[in-house]
Amino acid sequence: NAGVTQTPKFQVLKTGQSMTLQCAQDMNHEYMSWYRQDPGMGLRLIHYSVGAGITDQGEVPNGYNVSRSTTEDFPLRLLSAAPSQTSVYFCASSRDGLYNEQFFGPGTRLTVL
């Protein structure tokens, strides 16, 4: 099992550009989440999904969209990148509840100029 995979590992964008961060898991987990990690802030939940076709907003959803068409994939879209979105993004999945034993992907380091 590959676990949770994320692509790309690094990305540099210009202000106003859009892009999609990819996340996939092969553990058949129902629950998936996107977090951003900023220095001194800890992890903050952006969006989450409790199953295919079901998504909801987390603590900091503005400027991001998600969809969940399959159990395996949970892409995160940045609509119009801003410097404030410079961060490390982690995708996570879990089996028995949104926060029960989350498995995290390796992360995407995004810089917005």
Added chain:
Amino acid sequence: QQPVQSPQAVILREGEDAVINCSSSKALYSVHWYRQKHGEAPVFLMILLKGGEQKGHEKISASFNEKKQQSSLYLTASQLSYSGTYFCGTEKEYNNNDMRFGAGTRLTVKP
């Protein structure tokens, strides 16, 4: 609503013990502990539930004081591999999908 962790950083020698605290101003349902090594993804350590028992495996254990809204992570006879940043996450209610993470405690274990 973000839990407060203390200390912010700690440096140990191999074999020494450490305690990391996680405090909330709100009543808690659960506390989650993760460890993250530099440049890597967070890795789950354990969950403590309201009314549940103290958890632990080998030399890492944790307690949850519901009255004080505080959890403590105990690292005993630390090893070099324990180095990393430890995060706590707290939930106020069951299945409310509103966990908040602390800013982390950076632990460095030296030979």
